[in-house]
Amino acid sequence: MSLSLGTAKAKPGRLTYGTYDLVAHPTGGTDRLPVVIAQGDPRGPVFWLTAGIHGPEHAGLQVLHQLITRELARSLHGTLICIPALNPAGLRTMTRQAYYHDGDPNRLFPEAKPKRKLDPDMEPPSSLEVAYTRLFAEIRNTADYMIDLHNAWTGSVSFVFRDRVFYRNDRSAKQNRAARAAAEKLDAKLAEMCAAYGHSVVNEMGVERYLAEKLHRSSTSAAVNVAHIPALTMELGTGHMPDPNIVRAAVAGLRNVLRWAGMLGGYPEPITGIRIADPGFPCRRRSTPRVSQPCVVRHLVEPGDIVKKGQAIAEIRDIWGRPTGGKILRSEHDGWIIGRTHGIVYYPGTEVCGMAIKDDLPTVQPYPKDYWK
Ligand SMILES: [Zn+2]
Numbered sequence: 001m002s003l004s005l006g007t008a009k010a011k012p013g014r015l016t017y018g019t020y021d022l023v024a025h026p027t028g029g030t031d032r033l034p035v036v037i038a039q040g041d042p043r044g045p046v047f048w049l050t051a052g053i054h055g056p057e058h059a060g061l062q063v064l065h066q067l068i069t070r071e072l073a074r075s076l077h078g079t080l081i082c083i084p085a086l087n088p089a090g091l092r093t094m095t096r097q098a099y100y101h102d103g104d105p106n107r108l109f110p111e112a113k114p115k116r117k118l119d120p121d122m123e124p125p126s127s128l129e130v131a132y133t134r135l136f137a138e139i140r141n142t143a144d145y146m147i148d149l150h151n152a153w154t155g156s157v158s159f160v161f162r163d164r165v166f167y168r169n170d171r172s173a174k175q176n177r178a179a180r181a182a183a184e185k186l187d188a189k190l191a192e193m194c195a196a197y198g199h200s201v202v203n204e205m206g207v208e209r210y211l212a213e214k215l216h217r218s219s220t221s222a223a224v225n226v227a228h229i230p231a232l233t234m235e236l237g238t239g240h241m242p243d244p245n246i247v248r249a250a251v252a253g254l255r256n257v258l259r260w261a262g263m264l265g266g267y268p269e270p271i272t273g274i275r276i277a278d279p280g281f282p283c284r285r286r287s288t289p290r291v292s293q294p295c296v297v298r299h300l301v302e303p304g305d306i307v308k309k310g311q312a313i314a315e316i317r318d319i320w321g322r323p324t325g326g327k328i329l330r331s332e333h334d335g336w337i338i339g340r341t342h343g344i345v346y347y348p349g350t351e352v353c354g355m356a357i358k359d360d361l362p363t364v365q366p367y368p369k370d371y372w373k
Contacts, residue, residue, distance in 0.1 A: 003046065003079055005138055006358070008035040010014075013041050015073050017181060020135070020226045022088070022321065023100060023127045027291050032091060034136075036082040037067050044078025044263055045144035049254070051083070053151065055090025055097070055104045059242035060234070062148025063250045081142065085217070094240075101128035107214040109131045109222035115373055139229070145193070145261055146223045147232035147254065149332075151239030156339030156354065157304045158246045158274050159200040159234040161285070162190055162222045162363070164207065169366035181229065183364045184250040189230040197234070197253040198261035198271040202338065202356045203284040209363055237274075237339075245273035245346075275304030277336040282363075283356035287341075289313055289332055293325045296344055300328075303339045307331045307355075314352050319345075332358035 003010040008018025016039070019032035043364040049067075064084045072080075085091050087105050089098035098105055108129040118124060125133070129223045139146060146308025152159070167183035168178050202373040203211055204221075215221055223231035233252075249271050256271075258264040291297065300309060314329045335357035346352065 002042070003037065003039070003081070003142060005035050005037065005081055006033070007117055008037045010037045010039040010042065012039055013074050013150060014039060015068065015070055016212070017286065020083070022135075023098075031107070033083050033088065034085055036080075036084070038073040038076060038080040038082065040073055040076025040078060040162070040263075041169065042079060043306075045261055046079045046081060046142050046146075047263060048139055048143045048146040048260065048344070049082045050086050050146070051149035051202045052091050053086040053219065054150060054239075055087060055093060055095045057092075057149075057151035057236075057239040059151050059236035059239060059247055059250070061085065062221055062242050062247050063149055063236065063254070066247060066251045067254055075265065076258070076263055078261070086148075103127040104214075104346075105132075106219060107217045109136050109217050109219050110226050110289075111222065112226050112367070118363065121244050124212055125341070126263050136227075139223060140227040142227050143223065143227070145257075146217045146229055147234060148259065149234050149236060149250070149359070150229070151237060151242075152235040152354065153339055154238050154342065156235065156237050156304055157200055157277065158237050158249060159202050159235050159277075159356075160194050160197055161220075161235060161340060162203050163199055163215075163224050163231075163233070164193055164204055164361075164365045165190070166207070166216070166225050167364065170369065170372055174255065179224065180366075183289055186224065186228055186230060187364045188230065190224070192260060193230055193232055196257045196268070198256060198268070198276070199234070199249065199274065199334075200255055200277045200356070201282075203282055203359045203361075205285055207368060211368070213372070217258055243277075244285045249274045251343060277304050277306060278332075278334055279306045279334065279358075281334075282359045283321060283335050284359035285338070286333070286355055286357045287351035288353065288355050288357065289329050290349055291316060291325070291329060291346050293348050294318075295346055297329065297346060299340045301337045301353070303337050306336045307339055309334050331355070
């Protein structure tokens with residue numbers, strides 16, 4: 001059976017184009033997702049590549065335009081299904097959200113537990129949530145792998161967010177063992193994909209905050225934890241003005257992942273022109289360190305720097321330029337700097353950096369006991 005998505009139908013050795021109906025407007029017309037299918041030998045795997053779910057994040061769109069060529073289609077063992085703009089409304093208005101859904105669009109994908117019957121006092125799912133649920137069924141039916149492209153923030157390094165793999169641990173011992181074994185197998189694939197891509201790697205946060213932030217309902221966490229498809233989120237540094245070095249390194253990294261998946265020939269390409277942080281131990285994300293008084297900071301670290309606990313991260317002054325607080329804000333962790341946060345003027349409690357801190361949590365974890373209730 002030939003692959004298709006919306007009006008785009010795969011053809012061996014070709015790029016094909018089409019659209020997928022997303023949200024119908026009350027004013028007539030429909031928001032449609034652009035779809036590009038690149039197919040080589042149709043017997044190979046199916047790899048979904050998506051971008052632009054957050055409107056100000058434009059690098060992924062450019063990466064896909066650079067990656068998806070006729071030459072690539074001809075040399076592929078398998079099929080790429082690409083959506084360069086998952087959130088057309090956000091891209092048009094340069095906002096993170098779509099104006100027809102109040103909330104982060106990347107928290108609308110299905111989760112592992114079955115949906116409860118809708119409480120009539122609660123808001124029903126938005127048109128966008130309904131649409132992404134429908135799109136996710138297409139991913140689940142066809143994808144062997146998935147990568148979703150994002151940007152973190154201005155000046156941040158290029159890195160991969162690796163989701164933790166969760167498993168059910170509340171059934172019979174035999175079922176629990178089987179669920180854990182399957183999760184470990186999937187997690188090993190994620191590690192291999194990260195290594196093939198060759199950029200810095202950041203594990204997602206621990207389970208409680210992750211669930212509280214609804215990160216388990218992101219596109220790639222749903223792919224991993226609901227559909228059990230190896231999937232990663234790539235963060236491509238600065239969003240509005242894509243960094244050409246990161247775009248180049250991401251195209252090379254994605255081609256390397258396709259090689260790892262057996263979909264493209266040749267040796268891995270070197271990843272050059274970007275900083276790659278490898279402190280020698282796994283790290284997870286944390287917004288840290290935070291200031292404890294109103295202040296103006298001067299950062300003393302660069303994105304990609306490896307830092308030790310106690311190392312000076314920023315100089316702290318009041319608005320008159322006098323040293324304040326402890327004068328120096330220090331790192332509370334070993335790890336590395338993903339990027340400095342926007343601006344230099346902060347209220348107490350604000351983080352001055354996004355860091356990747358030493359991660360001692362397992363990448364495979366049981367769902368919390370109360371998750372299934
Ligand atoms: Zn994003």
